[in-house]
Amino acid sequence: MSTGPKQALYSEFAAIGRALGHPHRLEMLEHLGQRERGVEALAQRVGLTVANTSQHLQHLRRAGLVKSRRQGKFVLYSLADESVTTLLGALFQVGERNLAEVDRVLRGYFSERDSMEPVTPEELLERTREGLVTVLDVRPPDEFAAGHLPGAINIPLSELEERVGELADGREVIAYCRGPYCVLSFEAVAALRERGIPARRLEDGLPEWRAAGLPLEEA
Amino acid sequence: MSTGPKQALYSEFAAIGRALGHPHRLEMLEHLGQRERGVEALAQRVGLTVANTSQHLQHLRRAGLVKSRRQGKFVLYSLADESVTTLLGALFQVGERNLAEVDRVLRGYFSERDSMEPVTPEELLERTREGLVTVLDVRPPDEFAAGHLPGAINIPLSELEERVGELADGREVIAYCRGPYCVLSFEAVAALRERGIPARRLEDGLPEWRAAGLPLEEA
DNA sequence: GCTACATTCAATTTATCGCTTGAATGTTAT
């Protein structure tokens, strides 16, 4: 085993692969794609102990997937840059295209996925310009505040039922949330359709929109 | 830890990550990106035993990164599809942008990397159309035969010195090989420049060209 | 059917990973 440049590089790249190789870390990356978070806040969201979360975060940092900065008592973690979102997208695409089990899960839990005909970013931009649609962000308010689509209104899924009146102006609703596998927007679309409001899903979530360089309203 | 759809999906995606998490497997993917290979041929190229190679290949197959087909006595493996090349490219980009160690290795071993100003596919296509350049494939003949850039000539690096006359027609040479970290084209460009032949590197290798959907001459 | 050969499987050893627990570090606020 010579220690040529290729071996050295592939060892480094393999470390990135290993960092992607745990479901909890992928979930952490999804959350960090919404906004930066402290260790404890993140631990709570993914249901792990603080110490365990801290270790996973350091694993991710060593692999160059996240970065951290200190603010007072807190250490805030976020994605290293947009290339991480691109990498996750590529990972998901390989899974969707080549793993039968992924296909099975998608069909089982996201059966609407096929019938819902998700909206592309291009279509959303065009129809927003024409004033034909309402863009709905169903994530929690703090994530919305950290950055959202231009003109989007924020109704967390938990409040959708009581606030559905805000959307009943006849325009089609396009809902989005954290990413392609985030259930929030699926459920929002289902709930809206039940109430007779035309609704579709944006095909991706906020991180993908940002990584594509599309316009955002940021804090 | 509920077993909701997200957990199920992230477990699958994490398996892809783990499959990327070993330098030997990354090297195998680079080779399989050139052409399909049997187990023994691949084992020889990466310097592993046949049994070990077989196990790695099955790991890669379970993760949806490679596929196999039987031909006579041989089982031929190849990349599952172009999305795998895209994934590898995204992995490399994260490493280049966020890992200091990768940067250090690249500067150390590929010091020409900055001064060489690699050629983009677009530029290559345009200058080929104008007849201004010679496209040089420095990979082994069998890989060349399995697919190469339109109009490219094949001179393996080992034969470059003796066959350099074939390139001395005054046109600039654009060399490429297996991928962004393949040393063959770096060395070819250095050798040609030493002999006064203007030469540059294509920024990526054959698999990336193919994944971009650009034209190929295939077997 | 039998032999040759490519590939895969099974069993083993060694190393690494993931999680827990409890202590240590470093920053803020009094």
Place this chain on the structure above:
DNA sequence: ATAACATTCAAGCGATAAATTGAATGTAGC
């Protein structure tokens, strides 16, 4: 300074992965 708190470190245990070896499977060709 000291107390409070967020985060990280260190040690330990069970589980998983990598490489080696030798046996088993499956296909081709006679």
